[in-house]
Amino acid sequence: QVQLVESGGGSVQAGGSLRLSCAASLYRVSGYSMAWFRQSPGKEREGVACIRTDGRTAYTDSVKGRFTISRDNAKNNLYLQMNSLTPEDTAVYYCAAEYGNWCGLVRAPYNYWGQGTQVTVSS
DSSP states (O other), rough: EEEEEEEEOOEEEETTTTTEEEEEETTTTTGGEEEEEEETTTTTOOOOEEETTTTOEEOOOOGGGEEEEEEEETTEEEEEEEOSOOOOOOEEEEEEEESOOOOOSSSTTTOOEOEEEEEEEOO
């Protein structure tokens, strides 16, 4: 059974940093592309960053230069380093995975999802 478990969320002041982790119970996690999404109350879930099996990445414009997605296949972990946080980054952050070497910031192709971790940024 595929399981994705996020951790690392919390409350931080604007300008601060957080590092999210996602532990993946996937057979051959190296064969999966993975991503981070986020959802604020009343808003659609949006793609934040994704990483292909070959390590190439993509980011939504609002986080470029501030967030970094990375993966450690040996540990079956996905990470999101978030710096220079603003109140607009407040959301529940979700880890997602789907088999194949690609990278997308739309929700539909991903079949595997975690339960989410709350990030709250105060001004």
